[in-house]
Amino acid sequence: MLNRFTADYLDALGQADVAPRPSISGRLASFDGLLMEATGLSLPVGTVCAVGNGGKDGRGRVEAEVIGFRGGKTLLMNLGGPAPLLPQAPVRPIGAPGEAEVGDALLGRVVDGAGKPIDGLGAIRGAGHWPLAGKLQSPLDRGRVLQPLDVGVRAINGLLTIGQGQRIGIMAGSGVGKSVLLGMIVRAARADVIVIGLIGERSREVADFLETKVAGEARARSVVVAVPANHSPVLRIRGALRATAIAEAFRAEGKNVLLIMDSLTRVAHAGREIGLALGEPASARGYPPSAIAMLPNLIERAGTCVTSGGSITAIYTVLADGDDGNDPVVDSARSILDGHIVLSRALAERGVYPAIDIGPSVSRVMTDIVGREHAMAARKLRGHLATYEENRDLVLMGAYRAGADPAIDAAIAYHPAILDYVRQAPDETVAHDEAVNELIGVFGDG
Numbered sequence: 001m002l003n004r005f006t007a008d009y010l011d012a013l014g015q016a017d018v019a020p021r022p023s024i025s026g027r028l029a030s031f032d033g034l035l036m037e038a039t040g041l042s043l044p045v046g047t048v049c050a051v052g053n054g055g056k057d058g059r060g061r062v063e064a065e066v067i068g069f070r071g072g073k074t075l076l077m078n079l080g081g082p083a084p085l086l087p088q089a090p091v092r093p094i095g096a097p098g099e100a101e102v103g104d105a106l107l108g109r110v111v112d113g114a115g116k117p118i119d120g121l122g123a124i125r126g127a128g129h130w131p132l133a134g135k136l137q138s139p140l141d142r143g144r145v146l147q148p149l150d151v152g153v154r155a156i157n158g159l160l161t162i163g164q165g166q167r168i169g170i171m172a173g174s175g176v177g178k179s180v181l182l183g184m185i186v187r188a189a190r191a192d193v194i195v196i197g198l199i200g201e202r203s204r205e206v207a208d209f210l211e212t213k214v215a216g217e218a219r220a221r222s223v224v225v226a227v228p229a230n231h232s233p234v235l236r237i238r239g240a241l242r243a244t245a246i247a248e249a250f251r252a253e254g255k256n257v258l259l260i261m262d263s264l265t266r267v268a269h270a271g272r273e274i275g276l277a278l279g280e281p282a283s284a285r286g287y288p289p290s291a292i293a294m295l296p297n298l299i300e301r302a303g304t305c306v307t308s309g310g311s312i313t314a315i316y317t318v319l320a321d322g323d324d325g326n327d328p329v330v331d332s333a334r335s336i337l338d339g340h341i342v343l344s345r346a347l348a349e350r351g352v353y354p355a356i357d358i359g360p361s362v363s364r365v366m367t368d369i370v371g372r373e374h375a376m377a378a379r380k381l382r383g384h385l386a387t388y389e390e391n392r393d394l395v396l397m398g399a400y401r402a403g404a405d406p407a408i409d410a411a412i413a414y415h416p417a418i419l420d421y422v423r424q425a426p427d428e429t430v431a432h433d434e435a436v437n438e439l440i441g442v443f444g445d446g
Contacts, residue, residue, distance in 0.1 A: 028089040036076040046097025101127035102249035113227040113235035143304035150432040152188020157435035165304030165311035172343030173323035183213030191258035194222040197243030200266025203228040233270035251310035265319035284328040339363035377444035387411035
């Protein structure tokens with residue numbers, strides 16, 4: 001009996017497909033605080049490696065991501081902070097490239113650029129996986145934008161109507177009210193899931209956004225990816241990719257997702273840091289070509305999916321450095337997005353909040369998703385506003401005489417009503433139907 005058991009056991013061991021796996025390790029050749037070079041490694045781009053021996057407290061080890069190759073050496077970008085690394089420190093792979101944890105297990109949670117929870121609620125269990133770089137879709141798999149999305153902001157619902165599956169940018173300089181406007185949208189948006197990417201912002205703003213703008217019922221159906229400005233540029237880019245991957249997975253389940261990313265410019269800044277570290281030539285305003293080329297790959301992943309019936313409505317904030325509307329990131333985003341909302345510092349200085357500059361703002365899908373009467377009323381308001389702005393200096397100087405031009409007279413009469421329509425308190429919510437009825441009631445009579 002014992003002999004037969006031994007024979008069967010040994011036969012089973014002999015038939016098992018067991019192959020020894022070599023331990024892959026390289027050595028650190030150079031390190032300047034951000035960019036590393038390692039020898040003796042052959043790993044795909046995106047692989048996460050541990051650099052250093054670690055020690056008992058782990059302070060002698062950092063994580064780095066493979067970003068390229070040069071002269072037979074592997075180039076890595078530091079993902080952590082400073083560490084007492086020494087020449088010839090060991091470099092070992094610890095993670096395969098590119099997957100994000102996704103699914104309902106993430107609802108109500110806050111994670112960092114590496115997908116690790118930072119909300120103190122423990123590990124995330126039961127999550128699925130989705131490629132960080134997304135799954136390539138055919139253009140014919142993208143559906144048209146046909147349904148309006150209620151965002152609770154009167155001026156946007158009435159004059160810049162957003163549709164489910166649209167990609168739109170909020171463009172402004174610093175301190176003009178982008179984050180406050182995002183908070184108004186998050187609280188009121190009619191979406192199954194809200195995915196928020198806080199990329200490259202101040203650490204204080206992350207906590208403030210969570211406490212004041214993603215509170216209550218909205219928190220339970222939201223996922224937040226937070227990567228503050230003091231994190232590695234690779235982690236900032238990974239945070240943007242992770243937020244988009246999480247939204248894609250929910251869309252594949254047939255859900256309508258609102259993806260908010262604050263901000264797209266910080267993602268481009270991270271790409272600029274990496275590109276310059278790799279020796280790329282700086283072109284427009286110091287941005288290497290790869291930093292600008294990265295934006296379409298990120299933005300084009302949002303939209304409507306014909307197969308699942310789900311959608312990703314994406315709202316990106318775009319920081320106009322120096323209030324320059326021709327900044328390379330602003331200009332590139334404007335050409336890719338399905339519309340843009342421009343915030344004006346001049347309006348903010350006059351106390352008009354949200355400081356939406358209606359003239360240069362546009363929603364490219366509005367004509368497909370609103371009725372004729374709504375569109376005509378919005379066009380009339382825009383006409384009066386444009387006439388007033390063209391003649392504003394004459395009116396303020398007293399050089400215009402009433403009755404000289406009926407169009408200017410009408411623009412002056414309607415201007416207070418226009419400002420009242422745009423103004424809205426941060427804690428006020430105006431439904432889509434209410435905004436449309438008010439617009440048509442004032443501006444829809446011819």
